[in-house]
Amino acid sequence: MKTVNTVLGPLETTKIGFALMHDHVLGASAGIAQVYPELLGADYKERILKGLIAAKHAGINTVVDADTFDLGRSVKILAEVSKLSGVNIICCSGWYVQLPPFLGSFTADQFAQLFAREVREGIEGTDIKAGILKSASDFGGVTPDNEVILRGVARAHVMTGAPIMLHSYAPDQIGRQQIAILKEEGVNLKRVKIDHLPDTTDIEYIAWVAEQGCYLGMDRLPGIHVPPLVRVSPEGRVRTIKALIDAGYASRILLGHDTFLVSTFFDNLPEVAKNKLAWDNPYGFLYIHKYVLPKLRELGVSEKVINGICVDNPRNFFEGN
Ligand SMILES: [Zn+2]
Numbered sequence: 001m002k003t004v005n006t007v008l009g010p011l012e013t014t015k016i017g018f019a020l021m022h023d024h025v026l027g028a029s030a031g032i033a034q035v036y037p038e039l040l041g042a043d044y045k046e047r048i049l050k051g052l053i054a055a056k057h058a059g060i061n062t063v064v065d066a067d068t069f070d071l072g073r074s075v076k077i078l079a080e081v082s083k084l085s086g087v088n089i090i091c092c093s094g095w096y097v098q099l100p101p102f103l104g105s106f107t108a109d110q111f112a113q114l115f116a117r118e119v120r121e122g123i124e125g126t127d128i129k130a131g132i133l134k135s136a137s138d139f140g141g142v143t144p145d146n147e148v149i150l151r152g153v154a155r156a157h158v159m160t161g162a163p164i165m166l167h168s169y170a171p172d173q174i175g176r177q178q179i180a181i182l183k184e185e186g187v188n189l190k191r192v193k194i195d196h197l198p199d200t201t202d203i204e205y206i207a208w209v210a211e212q213g214c215y216l217g218m219d220r221l222p223g224i225h226v227p228p229l230v231r232v233s234p235e236g237r238v239r240t241i242k243a244l245i246d247a248g249y250a251s252r253i254l255l256g257h258d259t260f261l262v263s264t265f266f267d268n269l270p271e272v273a274k275n276k277l278a279w280d281n282p283y284g285f286l287y288i289h290k291y292v293l294p295k296l297r298e299l300g301v302s303e304k305v306i307n308g309i310c311v312d313n314p315r316n317f318f319e320g321n
Helices: 044-058 075-085 108-120 144-160 175-184 203-211 234-246 271-277 284-298 303-319
Strands: 003-006 009-012 019-027 062-065 088-090 092-094 132-136 164-167 192-194 215-218 253-255 260-263
Touching (some): 019 303, 092 144, 132 144, 144 164, 215 234, 234 253
Parallel strands (some): 019 260, 092 132, 164 192
Antiparallel strands (some): 003 009
């Protein structure tokens, strides 16, 4: 029997069910929820619960929360809302794109020890364990700081067996650099997913990622629109998924929205900036159900394939298949 760490303890992988593989329950900066919860808004827990309960009703069983420590990860809150909503939450260890000024001198091995401890023993003095490791690089490629974290994540993976998710910038094919470093570290690429791939329509690049053995994180749905960097429309993103299915990669596709139920960033943008930055997603965690899956059906994708992508693939990813 294989299990994955959730914020409420180990879960049999056969019970992962329908999973959102890259989303954000609560995103902020490190310590905000603990020290300045006012910045999340007085009703932030209610808003999280409303989103999770709606997700549960739609048939979503599990959410991979992509908030690392520096993105405001709050495992006690995650455990509370998981219990109240009935949605399994798999939290992550690792780091997002920037290291703060006073952490620049630590080594990959030192970070690996921290991340491995969060997978094996627990986080913030609790027994809540991370189920996945995350590293990030964006446009501009793998920076020196990113490389320290990426190697730290790779080594923590080798130590613990926990899988890896990589925030990546698909239009510049940054995954190529990240994968090269993981290969140097001896990581089994079947345990890795490269995220945010719908930011490109370059099927050749995405197919290359799959051919390396990696899972395909098709998780910016409908995506964040930062002109002129990201231009792929919501429909274009679904068409890329369809093209990957047609090309024989259905078994590697993992879906998510990369959307936030609560976020100190998105919740506080002036309306004009919000409209500029985000494609219209009126459905939050239900966008895949309300837009993506109907669109895939319209394009001729069968229920069997859809079920395989949403249910079988997450289980296979966590089982290392
Ligand atoms: Zn994300």
